[in-house]
Amino acid sequence: MTDHVIKASARKVEGKGASRRLRLEGKIPAIVYGGKSEPVNIELDHEPLWLAQMHEWFYASILTLDIDGKKEQVLLRDMQRHPYKQLVMHLDFQRVSANTPIKVAVPIHFVGLEDSPAGKSSEVAVTKELNEVVVTCLPKDLPESLEIDLSNLQVGEVVHLSAIKLPKGVEIPELALGADHDSAIAIAKHIQAEAEEATEEAAPAADAAAEGDAAAEAKDGE
Structure with a gap:
């Protein structure tokens, strides 16, 4: 199994305002949760993360999250993208245990x-x-x-x-x-x-539409 390392830093400041400032600085707010440890707020550099998320392995591999030198094995569980800009807005990572399926x-x-x-x-x-x-x-x-x-x-x-x-x-x-x-x-x-098959599937829909039109015309004529 290839070791995919994602570098991150602990994030002490929370809130929407802090997250907006991070994004303006080219960083992504994220959270790490699960296992026996408490959830940890982190931040990642956007450019290398954007390149990583373009690969298939980012979504279906165990990732090594390097948080200020401390490494944890995690899975990506959620990623929020900007609706039209090439921006990752937030990430959720879940810790994994070697002995837990x-x-x-x-x-x-x-x-x-x-x-x-x-x-x-x-x-x-x-x-x-x-x-x-x-x-x-x-x-x-x-x-x-x-x-x-x-x-x-x-x-x-x-x-x-x-x-x-x-x-x-x-x-x-x-x-x-x-x-x-x-x-x-x-x-x-x-x-x-x-x-x-496609024609057969479309036929009931067309019949229903025709019946609806006929009903509408009958109602208009009342």
């Missing part, structure tokens, strides 16, 4: 699609139903991503969560709930069949 959403990487029978056909559309999956494991076993090999994907085939090969110590809790929770993660459909 964690639950994390991990990205799914699809490989081999271009070599598959479905991928080679111009008449087939392959839809990826999920981009991530929630797993449970000890912090040391957390994968940065999970890979699913689609190189043998056939036309008309549906690939489910259970097809993912999990590393040792990693589980998908949803699968423990039964076969009904073995969600589809990739589907290979004929383009014509997909178009027909």
Whole structure:
């Protein structure tokens, strides 16, 4: 597991006014909580944090938070962005314990699609139903991503969560709930069949709209 170090400093001043001043100085207010220690308010430099948050690992890896030289293992639990500026407004980090299982959403990487029978056909559309999956494991076993090999994907085939090969110590809790929770993660459909399905789904909505218009006209004519 790669060690991703995020540098931070303790933050003594709190409140909205203090947070605004921090942001004007190019810093981000944040909090670290969880474990047996009290929550700690911290601040981080915006530029390196902005670069870090552009990577997939930032959201699904154990991070090493270096607070004034004291290191803690944490997970990112929340990040608030500015609605239209390229600014991170606030971060929440949760401490993790080496012996306590964690639950994390991990990205799914699809490989081999271009070599598959479905991928080679111009008449087939392959839809990826999920981009991530929630797993449970000890912090040391957390994968940065999970890979699913689609190189043998056939036309008309549906690939489910259970097809993912999990590393040792990693589980998908949803699968423990039964076969009904073995969600589809990739589907290979004929383009014509997909178009027909879309038309069928749109028809009830169109009928409902037409009925609504007819009712409105009848009311106007009263």
